[in-house]
Amino acid sequence: MTTMKAAAMQSFGGPEKINISDLPVPAIGPGEMLVRMKSASINPIDWKTMLGKVKILIQYPFPLVPGSDGxxxxxxxxxxxxxxxxxxxxxxxxxxxxxxxxxxxxxVRETEAAVFPSKLSFDEAASLPLAGLTSWQALDLANVKAGDQVLIHAGAGGVGALAVQLARARGAIVTATCSAKNADFVRSLGATNIIDYRTEDYTSGGKRFDFVFDTQGGKETNRCMDVLKPGGMVVSIANPPDPIEAVKFGRPWYVKLLLQLANIAPNRAARKRGVQYRALLMDASSSQLEEMAKLIEKGSLKPVIDKIFPFAETRDAIAYQMLGHSRGKVIIHIED
Ligand SMILES: NC(=O)c1ccc[n+]([C@@H]2O[C@H](COP(=O)([O-])OP(=O)(O)OC[C@H]3O[C@@H](n4cnc5c(N)ncnc54)[C@H](OP(=O)(O)O)[C@@H]3O)[C@@H](O)[C@H]2O)c1
Structure with missing residues (x-):
């Protein structure tokens, strides 16, 4: 076996640029494994990469094959x-x-993978790594613990649906935003309070939180800070990341400077309010995937899948995820 099928693109653009193409099977080095892919999930970072929106931080070679977990x-x-x-x-x-x-x-490097629980299908397992690790790392950063009041934005989304469950598994009391059609679903994941973001203003009820998970970014971030208790923390996953990421990616000094500049306003806003602000860019972690597997075995964490597309329909799958209203994860089923 020397060639494989891959969803590849020759230049930046939308899903229409993707073609299922023949590419060489990649070679493995020390500490690495060749994985025969069964399923992959779509994350917004995939189409942001396809559109060239993250090239300042990292430049992947063409033909570019998206896909960040599986x-x-x-x-x-x-x-x-x-x-x-x-x-x-x-x-x-x-x-x-x-x-x-x-x-x-x-x-994949062995330090980035874990064996998943046998009760999961490949599609279910593929729905968990990137979104689950992001939630895990955000909760760790804010040291969320039993009894904490937490607010999770987009509780029905790919990340949010796992963050609600993981926060609940830590014993936190979860409030989540979602649209009315998803309210019962997000409650079933463990949220105690639901705020319909289309008709209610979460800043107006007077409730204060230890941790707010900002999955929206931009102007929303300051509003997230407004509902924190003194000393509480907003972790944003939708704003430019901490400047340390430029160093991690080996990017030139001006990229670090740009990230420093982008982080000035939210850091200043946090200081003014006496709260903490962090911009997270999640990392790979086999040990955290192993911990998640234990929660799955216990029944405290369940995969949430909106829709499964066959590999041949990768374009449609990405276009569907780009609409920004999926309930849980969108999956590409590569092989039975
Ligand atoms: N920094 C990192 O390491 C990292 C990692 C993962 C993801 N991210 C980023 O985090 C963001 C969320 O990712 P995701 O995978 O969860 O996206 P997603 O699955 O596409 O999110 C879709 C969900 O967002 C909800 N939603 C849309 N607008 C909303 C609003 N104003 N308030 C509350 N909910 C809203 C939708 O609910 P309705 O259908 O009910 O409208 C839907 O359930 C993306 O920007 C992604 O790039 C960053």
Missing amino acids: AGVVETIGPGVSRFKVGDRVYFRPGKDRIGTFSQYFV
């Missing part, structure tokens, strides 16, 4: 791989230096 079967292991064997069913979010899970094969 699940599959270990086909081959490289030298030094000790925690996995051929045939293991793994789920993963690769390091940010590589993308391309919308393909038949993908090379």
Whole structure:
């Protein structure tokens, strides 16, 4: 096997630029595994990358194959791989230096993958890594613990539907925003209070939170700060990340400067209010995926899938996710 099918594009653009193409099967190095992909999930970072919106931070080569997480079967292991064997069913979010899970094969480091619980299908497992790790890391950053009051924006979304469950699993009391049609669904995930973001203003009720998960960014961020208790924390995943990310990506000094400038206003707004602000860019982590697997086994975390598309319909799948109203995750089913 030397070639594989991959959803590739030759230049930046929307889903129409994607073609299922023949590309070489990638080679593995030390500490890496070749995974035969079964399913991948779509994350907004995929189409933002396709549109060229993240090229200041990282430049992936063309042909560009999007896809930032997924699940599959270990086909081959490289030298030094000790925690996995051929045939293991793994789920993963690769390091940010590589993308391309919308393909038949993908090379992942063993430090980025974990075996997923046998009760999950590949589609279910693929729905969890990027969105789950993002939620996990945001909750860790804010040290969310039992009894904390937390507000999660877009509780029905790909990230939010997992964040509600993970916050609840820590014993936090969850308020979530969503539209009226999703209210019962988000309650069923563990939210105690629901705010319909289309008809209600979450800043007007007088309720104060220890942690607000800002999945919207922009002008919404200051409003998130307005509903924090003194010393509380907003973690935003929709604003320019902390300047440290420019260093991590090995980007030139001016990229770090741009991120520093972008972070001045929210940091100043937080200081003025006596609260904390962090802009998170999530990282790969096999150990956190293992912890999530334990919660799945216990029944405290369930995958939430909106729609599954066959591999041949990758364009339609991405276009659907781009509408911004999915309930949970959109999945590309690559192979049975
Ligand atoms: N920094 C990072 O590391 C990182 C990681 C993951 C994601 N992100 C970012 O986080 C954001 C969310 O990602 P996602 O995967 O959860 O997106 P998503 O699945 O596309 O979010 C869709 C959900 O957002 C809801 N929604 C839309 N506008 C809303 C509003 N004003 N208030 C509350 N809910 C609203 C929709 O609800 P209705 O259908 O009810 O309208 C829908 O359920 C994206 O910008 C993504 O790029 C960043």
